Amino acid sequence: MHDFEAVIGLEIHVELSTASKIFCSCPTTFGAEVNTQCCPVCLGLPGSLPAMNRKAVEYTVKTGLALNCRIAQHTWFDRKNYFYPDLPKAYQVSQQDAPLCTGGCLEIPMGEKGTKKVGINRVHLEEEVGKSLHAGETIIDAVYSLLDYNRAGIPLIEIVTEPDIRSAEEAQVFLESLRNIVRYIEVSDCKMQEGSLRCDANISLRPKGSTVFGTKTEIKNLNSFRAVRRALEYEIKRQAGVLKDGLAVEAETRHWDEQKGITIAMRSKEHASYYRCFADPNLVPLDLAAEWIGQMEAELPELPGARRQRFIDGYGLPEYDAQVLTSSKEMADFFEEVVKGYNDPKTVSNWIMTDILRHVKDQDEETEGIPLAPASLVELLQLIEQGTINRNQAKEIVLPEMFEDGKSPRQIVKEKGLEQISDTSQLEGVIASVLEANPDVVQDYLGGREKVMGFLVGQVLKETKGKANPRLVNEMIREKLKQ
Numbered sequence: 432m433h434d435f436e437a438v439i440g441l442e443i444h445v446e447l448s449t450a451s452k453i454f455c456s457c458p459t460t461f462g463a464e465v466n467t468q469c470c471p472v473c474l475g476l477p478g479s480l481p482a483m484n485r486k487a488v489e490y491t492v493k494t495g496l497a498l499n500c501r502i503a504q505h506t507w508f509d510r511k512n513y514f515y516p517d518l519p520k521a522y523q524v525s526q527q528d529a530p531l532c533t534g535g536c537l538e539i540p541m542g543e544k545g546t547k548k549v550g551i552n553r554v555h556l557e558e559e560v561g562k563s564l565h566a567g568e569t570i571i572d573a574v575y576s577l578l579d580y581n582r583a584g585i586p587l588i589e590i591v592t593e594p595d596i597r598s599a600e601e602a603q604v605f606l607e608s609l610r611n612i613v614r615y616i617e618v619s620d621c622k623m624q625e626g627s628l629r630c631d632a633n634i635s636l637r638p639k640g641s642t643v644f645g646t647k648t649e650i651k652n653l654n655s656f657r658a659v660r661r662a663l664e665y666e667i668k669r670q671a672g673v674l675k676d677g678l679a680v681e682a683e684t685r686h687w688d689e690q691k692g693i694t695i696a697m698r699s700k701e702h703a704s705y706y707r708c709f710a711d712p713n714l715v716p717l718d719l720a721a722e723w724i725g726q727m728e729a730e731l732p733e734l735p736g737a738r739r740q741r742f743i744d745g746y747g748l749p750e751y752d753a754q755v756l757t758s759s760k761e762m763a764d765f766f767e768e769v770v771k772g773y774n775d776p777k778t779v780s781n782w783i784m785t786d787i788l789r790h791v792k793d794q795d796e797e798t799e800g801i802p803l804a805p806a807s808l809v810e811l812l813q814l815i816e817q818g819t820i821n822r823n824q825a826k827e828i829v830l831p832e833m834f835e836d837g838k839s840p841r842q843i844v845k846e847k848g849l850e851q852i853s854d855t856s857q858l859e860g861v862i863a864s865v866l867e868a869n870p871d872v873v874q875d876y877l878g879g880r881e882k883v884m885g886f887l888v889g890q891v892l893k894e895t896k897g898k899a900n901p902r903l904v905n906e907m908i909r910e911k912l913k914q
């Protein structure tokens with residue numbers, strides 16, 4: 432592998448979260464009963480005419496702006512002709528020749544290696560096709576196929592990168608960053624498991640140091656970030672093997688088999704000319720006023736990169752914390768809400784990045800939100816600060832319970848009888864008996880082995896079922912042994 436460099440370009444499809452479809456008023460809700468959200472327009476029945484959804488254009492332009500693209504002031508829509516049962520019109524309306532957005536870039540964080548710029552070739556608007564359900568293990572041995580046209584005509588954007596990506600890891604980070612941005616600007620929910628974000632990966636190898644590209648393959652059916660990464664890792668090895676044997680990589684489309692962990696040749700590459708694209712005569716060209724584009728730009732929210740920088744400058748967080756916290760809008764919002772109530776950004780960040788994230792990850796890989804009210808984390812942190820409970824109790828007992836049934840920390844502390852004992856009169860007796868029961872340890876301590884203090888404090892905690900305030904116990908023992 433050392434002799435080759437990978438060259439990767441991604442093509443990403445994102446379903447826009449408009450309320451209605453691109454050319455008709457059918458709803459776009461996911462999971463509705465099959466074929467209940469279709470009309471003559473999205474089924475392409477003769478005589479029906481499309482009317483462009485303004486929101487779909489807005490969302491595409493916003494995506495382009497967020498990716499630093501140029502926005503075309505004059506564009507139009509093409510018919511991409513091909514026959515397939517999920518495409519009732521026998522053409523897909525797309526933007527082969529005049530994409531709305533071109534020439535952008537996205538900077539992705541590569542940890543210690545700094546950031547990396549990936550060029551965006553284009554973002555164009557097109558329509559989603561229907562969904563085929565094959566009755567059988569695979570399409571080949573299916574006895575019949577069923578078609579659901581609910582999805583046909585949902586607005587879809589295609590984002591195409593330049594071949595700037597150089598490893599499977601970079602591809603995964605790029606995809607995660609892109610998804611984050613698209614979710615920040617709220618133009619799609621980007622749920623890979625529901626198919627609203629899909630990715631095809633193009634990959635070739637070339638000898639290290641070479642400036643010309645090798646022959647690429649295109650991998651389809653990548654349904655998760657992990658799949659993108661694994662498929663590319665596999666394909667890099669496979670192509671290296673082919674090249675080392677002195678053979679040529681075939682330009683082809685390959686299918687990722689998640690179970691087997693391999694890519695399989697599907698078909699040889701089709702040429703663009705195969706689709707006989709031409710401008711759709713039913714749709715008027717789009718002329719976008721510069722002021723309108725400016726308005727779209729003004730409506731963009733703060734993007735992840737800017738927010739990350741603000742977290743560093745404004746809250747004094749380390750770069751790593753800022754990166755993790757802004758990796759989803761929900762998490763960044765949660766952080767800022769908590770800091771409003773508990774003004775210690777680094778402590779809040781630590782809690783979110785360790786205990787809270789661990790819990791969220793255990794639940795579901797694709798949940799974005801933190802299933803806690805910011806106010807309840809504020810309350811928990813205050814309980815620790817006030818010495819009502821210690822950090823361990825907070826982490827081990829209270830926090831898990833908060834996730835479990837949404838009770839307030841104060842209530843949990845009460846129900847479980849967790850209040851720390853910070854009353855010296857209550858602790859004195861326990862401390863005395865612990866010291867009495869461990870004369871050797873006490874001797875060790877007096878002889879200069881300060882480390883044994885931990886043991887003594889531990890014994891007091893044990894006696895009080897973890898409720899004693901450890902810092903106080905420590906001080907009290909020290910005082911006592913001075914005498």
Ligand code: ADP
Nearest residue numbers: 438439440441592593594633634635644645647
């Ligand atoms: P095609 O001729 O297959 O349509 P395009 O030039 O439209 O190819 O590029 C499609 C995607 O493949 C883009 O994301 C692009 O960056 C990527 N790509 C193009 N050439 C290569 C290559 N030699 N190796 C890897 N990726 C490539």
Ligand code: ZN
Nearest residue numbers: 455457470473
């Ligand atoms: Zn319709």
Ligand code: MG
Nearest residue numbers: 442591702703
């Ligand atoms: Mg192409």
